[in-house]
Amino acid sequence: MTRHFLDRIAGEGAALNAFITIDEAKSLAQAKAADARIARGQAGPLTGIPVAHKDLFCAKDWLTTAGSKILGNFVSPYDSHVIAQFDRAGAVLLGKANMDEFAMGSSNENSHFGPVKNPWDLAAVPGGSSGGSAAAVAARLAPAATGTDTGGSIRQPASFTGVCGLRPTYGRVSRHGIVAFASSLDQAGALGKTAEDLAILLGTMAGYDERDSTCIDRPVDDYAAMLSGGVKGLRVGVPREYFTKDLAQDVAAPIRAAIDELAKLGAKVVEVSLPNQHLSVAAYYVIAPAEASSNLSRYDGVRYGYRAPEYADLNDMYRKTRAQGFGPEVKRRVLIGTYVLSHGYYDAYYVQAQKIRRLIANDFIAAFRDCDLIVGPAAPSVAFDLGSKATDPVQMYLDDLYTIPINLAGLPGLSIPCGFGNKGRPVGLQVVGNYFDEARMLRAAHAFQQATDWHTRVPKGFE
Amino acid sequence: MLSLEQIARIADLARLEVTPREAAALQQQLNGILAIVDQMGSVDTSGVEPMSHPQQAMQRMRADRVTEADERDSFQSIAPAVEDGLYLVPKVIE
Numbered sequence: 283m284t285r286h287f288l289d290r291i292a293g294e295g296a297a298l299n300a301f302i303t304i305d306e307a308k309s310l311a312q313a314k315a316a317d318a319r320i321a322r323g324q325a326g327p328l329t330g331i332p333v334a335h336k337d338l339f340c341a342k343d344w345l346t347t348a349g350s351k352i353l354g355n356f357v358s359p360y361d362s363h364v365i366a367q368f369d370r371a372g373a374v375l376l377g378k379a380n381m382d383e384f385a386m387g388s389s390n391e392n393s394h395f396g397p398v399k400n401p402w403d404l405a406a407v408p409g410g411s412s413g414g415s416a417a418a419v420a421a422r423l424a425p426a427a428t429g430t431d432t433g434g435s436i437r438q439p440a441s442f443t444g445v446c447g448l449r450p451t452y453g454r455v456s457r458h459g460i461v462a463f464a465s466s467l468d469q470a471g472a473l474g475k476t477a478e479d480l481a482i483l484l485g486t487m488a489g490y491d492e493r494d495s496t497c498i499d500r501p502v503d504d505y506a507a508m509l510s511g512g513v514k515g516l517r518v519g520v521p522r523e524y525f526t527k528d529l530a531q532d533v534a535a536p537i538r539a540a541i542d543e544l545a546k547l548g549a550k551v552v553e554v555s556l557p558n559q560h561l562s563v564a565a566y567y568v569i570a571p572a573e574a575s576s577n578l579s580r581y582d583g584v585r586y587g588y589r590a591p592e593y594a595d596l597n598d599m600y601r602k603t604r605a606q607g608f609g610p611e612v613k614r615r616v617l618i619g620t621y622v623l624s625h626g627y628y629d630a631y632y633v634q635a636q637k638i639r640r641l642i643a644n645d646f647i648a649a650f651r652d653c654d655l656i657v658g659p660a661a662p663s664v665a666f667d668l669g670s671k672a673t674d675p676v677q678m679y680l681d682d683l684y685t686i687p688i689n690l691a692g693l694p695g696l697s698i699p700c701g702f703g704n705k706g707r708p709v710g711l712q713v714v715g716n717y718f719d720e721a722r723m724l725r726a727a728h729a730f731q732q733a734t735d736w737h738t739r740v741p742k743g744f745e
Numbered sequence: 746m747l748s749l750e751q752i753a754r755i756a757d758l759a760r761l762e763v764t765p766r767e768a769a770a771l772q773q774q775l776n777g778i779l780a781i782v783d784q785m786g787s788v789d790t791s792g793v794e795p796m797s798h799p800q801q802a803m804q805r806m807r808a809d810r811v812t813e814a815d816e817r818d819s820f821q822s823i824a825p826a827v828e829d830g831l832y833l834v835p836k837v838i839e
Binding site: 355356357359451452453466492495496498558560561563564565567568575579582583584585586587589593594595596597598599600601602604605608613614616617618620621622624630631633634635636637638639640641643674675676679680691692693717 | 747751758760774775779781783785786790796802805820822823824826834835837
């Protein structure tokens with residue numbers, strides 16, 4: 283099986299640039315070990331299954347670049363908790379998936395290793411920052427993939443590439459060994475073809491890890507066993523703030539149809555309100571860059587990674603290493619982050635953003651009194667053309683309005699395919715659950731997939 | 746909005762070399778971000794508690810005992826410049 287996917291990556295998949303690192307020898311060795319385990323009757327659901335990992339999960343002896351030149355030569359000396367979980371389950375590490383540098387981006391155009399193409403339309407972006415992971419699953423280059431989601435980086439690319447993507451509750455999965463972007467917003471999650479796949483993947487990834495002090499010590503649900511049950515009587519909330527003139531018509535239509543389908547399956551659709559929704563992008567682009575400026579200060583060319591070849595003194599070494607090693611989007615965010623945390627601006631920007639964060643979380647807590655799940659689009663449009671947002675990179679930030687509030691609140695969310703928009707590009711339905719209610723989210727997604735077949739579609743050329 | 750002087754100061758704090766030409770382009774982009782961010786200014790947040798962790802979790806404590814193994818050799822094998830277990834950098838003290 284591993285051989286099959288490695289061949290696809292090198293063949294049909296080459297045009298997509300979905301991977302940064304492939305190591306056939308290592309992967310096949312793992313596959314051999316998995317075969318032995320299966321022969322001994324000690325296989326679990328993931329034993330022998332090849333999984334693509336977003337390239338910010340540290341994997342021992344694998345190049346781990348986070349899509350950046352500054353880590354372009356970083357061979358990790360240790361495994362992240364998530365990689366170790368998959369290893370214990372006997373899964374095969376298929377390769378390191380391409381991504382926006384340091385997870386900063388919504389199009390996978392910010393990678394030092396070149397952009398990823400959307401398998402549904404090679405002129406389109408796959409979304410980001412987990413663009414490589416999403417493209418790999420969509421093009422059937424990998425049966426499953428991991429990603430991270432700080433502002434929508436699993437859900438939005440899942441939506442753009444017509445696959446399923448899940449971001450768990452903050453604290454559900456350990457962040458130990460994940461190259462950090464914004465520590466109060468980052469969360470590791472999974473991408474797959476079905477809700478059932480997501481359930482199995484989450485079951486493997488989730489769990490307490492004392493090395494991540496924000497990881498919550500709470501039993502892991504048997505998500506796969508809890509998939510059936512349907513949505514009869516489930517209250518599905520639709521925020522009135524979601525359907526504005528900024529939502530493209532070719533996205534609004536499949537979303538409304540998907541909500542109607544849930545109602546047909548027995549769900550009770552109710553209108554809810556998230557009154558502070560419109561402030562979420564502003565608050566996020568203070569908090570995330572601020573935390574990033576702190577997290578990225580470790581990249582100084584001293585202990586690992588890229589070091590500038592020429593410098594006058596230590597300070598110059600730092601300045602040149604970072605200027606040469608970081609891409610433009612990363613620099614923008616580090617600079618904004620440094621500014622909003624600096625003396626005289628901290629209260630007006632950072633503290634104010636944290637207060638608005640509380641208002642946004644409170645909106646969800648209030649809404650969840652009237653519903654069990656919240657649904658809507660994962661993005662305001664289908665995948666846009668490569669290079670189309672290059673002249674004003676800041677405009678791309680505004681497209682994160684559906685996904686960002688979920689990260690600010692720390693809630694779980696997923697996206698599943700629910701149709702197609704203009705140019706045959708996929709549309710994803712976002713489902714948001716209450717804290718640690720991943721089982722119910724997956725149950726609703728599964729019910730939807732029993733009655734529809736959007737999740738079975740494969741892009742032309744990748745069948 | 747940010748002046749070129751402020752950008753130079755922030756770049757200094759962030760240990761990031763920014764050429765004058767880059768600074769001009771950055772000024773436009775950073776001010777574009779601040780224009781989005783400034784929407785927050787009009788919101789009345791008096792009496793609202795800032796939120797830093799979604800589950801209000803507290804920092805876990807543990808006993809002050811050594812639990813990690815010495816992996817210095819492994820960790821230093823990927824360093825740009827090391828000698829006798831030390832990381833080498835340009836001289837700081839004259």
